[in-house]
Amino acid sequence: MVFDAEQERFEREAEEQARRAAREAEREAREAARDARARRRGSYHNLGVLDLSWAKTLEDLAHIQNIRNVGVLRVPEHLYEFVSSLPMHNVGIIERVPSGERMEISGRSRVSGDFLAAGDPDAILQVTGQLFVLPPLERIGFKELHVTGQLFLPRGSESVLTGKLRRLTGQILYYRSDVGVPRLFTDGEEIGREFLELLPEPAPFIIMGSVTLEEDISVDLLRSKVAEITLAGKLYAPRHLLSVLQVLTVDKAGAILATQKGPDAETVDPWERAED
Structure with missing residues (x-):
């Protein structure tokens, strides 16, 4: 009897899931048809x-x-x-x-400096989203560079943009590339003590999105393994790390926040001077 009751329950749940899936498919079809009609109407x-x-x-x-x-x-x-x-x-x-050939990179992408150097001199490179460029970056072959979003470049390549960057809606951020392998962290990632201890050498950290440093990280460990931080987003950290993060965060478009969540979360500005 127990088996029969369980079997009946599973069958009811399966039927309900099938009905929900059918309703969702119908809703998506209606929305697609509505959008198509809207475009036909202009x-x-x-x-x-x-x-x-x-x-x-x-x-x-x-x-x-x-x-x-x-x-x-x-x-x-x-x-x-x-x-x-x-x-x-x-x-x-x-x-x-502008009129002419265009190449577009959208979303969150990573390319080498050689890719930009080999760009078509008659084409415009359109970047929409976040583009991380690996070193070395010595020249840009494209005719023009248009950025809507964020561009991450190795520090020291600032002059490469001269005459190439024609449109910018967003930010250009630079990261240190003369020490270690740049470590890129994206939305939702967490960084803990074990990861830092396994790093073979200090490295620059590039933060895109919302990233959390765990409570078990010490100040000494952070200083020994993080050469510099380039921040584009939110970096959550326990309070005992806030001061060292002020020092390490050199280029910033975002906020450093205390780990505690809620309306009283603390924002720390690396360039804000403490009042005497």
């Missing part, structure tokens, strides 16, 4: 990036009636005035894109 909405840079003439964009809730809107430079005159609501950035 309505673009709820998009992180809307790329219209492919358009050549006004006729290519004549169907657009309104644009709303778009983070980044890319438009051809020669059609910028026309697109700007369209009905818009809640559009974050309108980005002019």
Whole structure:
């Protein structure tokens, strides 16, 4: 009897899961159809990036009636005035894109300095998101560099951008590349004592997103294994590490926070001088 009851319960749960999956599939199909109808009517909405840079003439964009809730809107430079005159609501950035060949890197990516050096001299490199460039970076072969987001470059390569960086919406951050192998940490990762002890040599740390240092890390261990920190996001740490993190964090676009969560979490600014 117990077995029969359990079997019946499992069957009911399986049927309910199947019904939920079917309802979800129907909902997604309705949303896809709605979005397709909206585009046919010329309505673009709820998009992180809307790329219209492919358009050549006004006729290519004549169907657009309104644009709303778009983070980044890319438009051809020669059609910028026309697109700007369209009905818009809640559009974050309108980005002019010159005519010519383009290469795009989006999301969170990593490339070598040699990749940038070998770029097509007739093409524009468009970076959207976070791009980490491994050393050495001695030149940029692309005609132009457009960045919407964050670009991480080895320190000492600042002059390489001269004449190449034409558009920047975001930040360029530099990291130390003359000691150890750069260690890249992304959203949600945790760094503990055991990891640091296993590092063969000091290394620069690059933080992208929200990363946590665990309670078992000592000040001496952190200083001995972390050459420098480049921070783009939030770095959570126990209070006994906050002072040394102020020293180690050289380039920063974000915040260092005490491990405690909640409205009273403490933000520490590495460049803020203590009051006498």
